[in-house]
Amino acid sequence: MAVVEYKDVSRIYPGSEIPAVNTLNLTVASGELLVLVGPSGSGKSTALRMLAGLEPANEGSIHIDGADVTDFEPQQRDIAMVFQNYALYPQMTVAGNMGFALKQRKVPKAEREAKVLEAARILDLEPYLDRKPKNLSGGQRQRVAMGRAIVREPKVFLMDEPLSNLDAKLRVQTRAELADLQARLGVTTVYVTHDQVEAMTMGHRVAVLKDGFLQQVDAPKELYHRPANRFVAGFIGSPAMNLIPTDRIDGKVTFGSFQVPLDAQTEKALASQPGVAFTVGIRPEHLQLVTSGIPGEVKLLEELGSESYIHVQVQHEDRDQILVVRTDGDATVSRGSTVNVGFNGPVHLFGEDGLRIE
Amino acid sequence: MVEQQRIEPADNGTSGKGGGRARKSSFLSEAWKRRLPLLPAFLIVVVLTQVPFLMSIYFSLTRWRANTAEPREFIGVDNYIDLVSNSFFWSAAWNSILMTVVSVGLSLLFGTGLALLLDRKFFGQGFARTLIITPFLVMPVVAGLVWKNQMLNSSFGVINWFIEGLGMEPISFASRYPLWTIVVVLVWQWTPFMMLIILAGLQGQSSSVLEAAKVDGANGVSTFFQITLPHLRSYLELGALLGVIYLSQVYDHIRVITRGTGSANLPYFVYLRSIGGGWQFGAASAYSIVVVIFSFIIANFGLRVLSGLLTDEGA
Incomplete structure (x- = not known):
């Protein structure tokens, strides 16, 4: 149980001008699972x-x-790390791998073995203790890497994309197991991933990074419903939020011949904005097919069974704009047909600088 | 390799039956289209290695002195029996073993040390690596001459210049310590080779494994002995075996530096008994057959290690 704090931390790689991490300020609470998410780089x-x-x-x-x-x-530092490629010691058995850190700390053999066995029991690795890593499946290797970390009982777990080498199905399963394990052990965890679904499902809080800058750190729901800027809005959520460049006309944001519905507070904030260029963000589930709305042509239909994503091309400020509409799986539209799109929920507004207006 | 060869004919068999009639213009089967270009090289190898080897086996069973008028005479295994009681042979065999084992051991040790030093980024890394490899590129005869004269000569050698500078008597290394002089030169020449193999091994080690060891609390020494050294094991074995195969056949250095005095190994002994003045081709053939058998055993073992290394890395 430990608090982790970054205070104005920067990292500039030799030979590079631009910091890879730029004045990062971040506090991870004791026992928290904080996810660092962002695109590569x-x-x-x-x-x-x-x-x-x-x-x-x-x-x-x-x-x-x-x-x-x-x-x-x-x-x-009393930390344990799980690497993306697991970084198991190839010449050692599973037990050897898990006990290595304890051996370095000169923990007596009997105690060491007891701890390794305990961790192996938690992770269902007991039958494999005498195997070498190369004789294990990807999922088992991942668990050994986890085991190596939990045997240590460290202050902080660091996980660097620990699930990205697993196949999709196993990843979803392991994701839940890992989150459960972390909750049971209650060890402060910093978890890195590029997968926003992983971030949203696992993180108590999620920190979104881009180009070395921290964009927003919040609980998953907050991040989803109140993205701090245009980048976070587009990065979090699948399918991605519809981001539509729009100009302010007569103090209103319009979409084609329709006025974008804004709440009073946002409208007030909008009035004080200097620029005329805005970005309107609408989540696909907050759009729907209606009988009278913005007309457009269905360009692509993605049917997932339980739901469908309909890509509709509409006219907006004299250019083509694709809107992704999320509907239930029973939608009966076909490619090339004409539909009408209407609003069905909150709209996000981002100023010229990309920041949220509200 | 072996498995691929086994699969190929079956493959050709099936495609050959179907395609053979359709394409009448091809008068050679697929298999022979592949074998034919290799045939000349194969024949040359057989004529130049296998035939002389078979002839050597026959010569080893004869009494044949090239410097007398006696005709060649078949004497069965007498040459091999003489060999057992020949003290020169045993001393040459002992020299061979000592020279090979010590040279290989030391060059592996130094090679590993240099490889560890070179396996990190520093300014002039490429230049340093090239310099270190240079001894391996020098012809054995040239290496022998350089060491014998420029380095070790008792009146004008560099090393004796230092020794005299320290106020001591010069040492004529080549005559006082003939075997160890040869060993020094061999180690100097073969350390770069071992370094290259070990360096390849080090660079094949995943950096995250080393980072994991760091995070797990291992210091540099324990990381080396518990993680890096086990990883290098097969590379060390490969280096040792290749070294043994080559260094058990050393001739040039001995010829140039000591002319065999106190340092003749088996190949040099074979030389002395045959074209080196003995002219006993029958007996010399017997010795060389013994050497070949030993080399063959070592080489076979070496190839097994090599294939083990490749499958290990592939997994």
Whole structure:
């Protein structure tokens, strides 16, 4: 149980001008599972590696449980890390892998074996303790990597895309198991992923990074319903939010011949905005097919069974605009047919600088 | 390799039956289209290696002195029996073993050390690597001459210049420590080779495994002995076996530096008994057959290790 703090942390790789992580300020509460999510190159892995001590911080400081660990070696930080490729020791058995850290700490053999056995029991690895990693399946290797981390009883778990080498079905299953395990152990965890679904389903809070900058850190629901900027709005949610560039006319945001419905507060905020260019964001589930609305042509139909995503091309401010509409699976439209799209829920508005207006 | 060869004929069999009639223009089967271009090389190898080997086996069963008028005479295994009681042979065999084992061991040790130093980024890394590899590129005879004269000569060698500078008597290494002089030169030449193999092994090690060890609390020394060394095991075995195969056949260095005095190994002994002045081709053939048998055993073992290495890495 430990609090992790990043204070104005930056990392500039040698030979690069642009920081991979730029003045990151972030606090992870004790026992929390915080997910760092972002596209590749966003700095999420660098942030994690700095916490592990595998990468130096050029500026700022990192604290674990109040102690400044910025200049500590990884060995001194009392953290355990799960790597994307698992990084198991190939010449050692499963038991050897899991007991390695304890052996380094000169834990007596009997105690070591008891702890390894206990972790193996939690992870269903008991039958495989004598196997070498190469004789294990991907899922089993992943569990060994987890086991290696939990045997240590560290202050913080660091996980660097631990599920990305598993196939889709196993990933979903392991995702739930991992979240459950973390909740049971109650160890502060920093989890890196590029998969926003993983971030949303696992994280107590999710920190979204882009180009080294922290965009927003919030609970998954908050992130979804109140994205702080255009990037977060587009990154979180599947299918992605419809982001439509729009100009303000007569103090109103219009869409074709329709006026975008805004609540009073947003309208007030809008009035004080200097620019004329805005982005309207509408989640696909907040659009629907109606009898009279914005007319458009169905360009693509994605049917998932339980629901369908209908890509409709509409005319907006003299250009073509694709709107993705999420409907239930019974939708009876076909490609090329003409439909009408209407609003059915909250609309997000982002200013010229990309920030949320409300 | 073997499995592929086994699959190919079956493959050709089925496609050949179907395609044979359709394409009348092709008068060669698929298999022969592949074999034919290899045939000349294959024949040359057979003529140049297998035939002389068979002839050697026959010669080893004869008494044949090239410097007398005696005709060649079949004497059965007498040459092999003489070999057992020949003290020169045993001393040459002992020299062979000592020279090979010590040289291979030391060059592996130094090679591993250098590889560890080179397996990190630093300014001039490529240049340093090239310099270190250079001894391996020098011809054995040239290496022998350089060491014998420029380095070790008792009146104008560099090393004796240092020794005299320290106020000590110069040492004529080649005559006082002939075997160890050869070993030093061999280690100097073969350390780069071992370094290359070990370096390949080090660079094949996943960096995240080393990072995991760091996070798990292992320091540099325990990471090396518990993780890197086990990983390098098959590379060390490969280096040792290739080294043994090559170094058990050393001739040039001995010829140039000591002319065999106190340092003749089996190949040099064979040379001395035959074209090196002994002219006993029958007996020399017997010795060389013994050497070949030993080399064959070592090489076979080596190939097994090599294939083990490849399958291990593939998994």
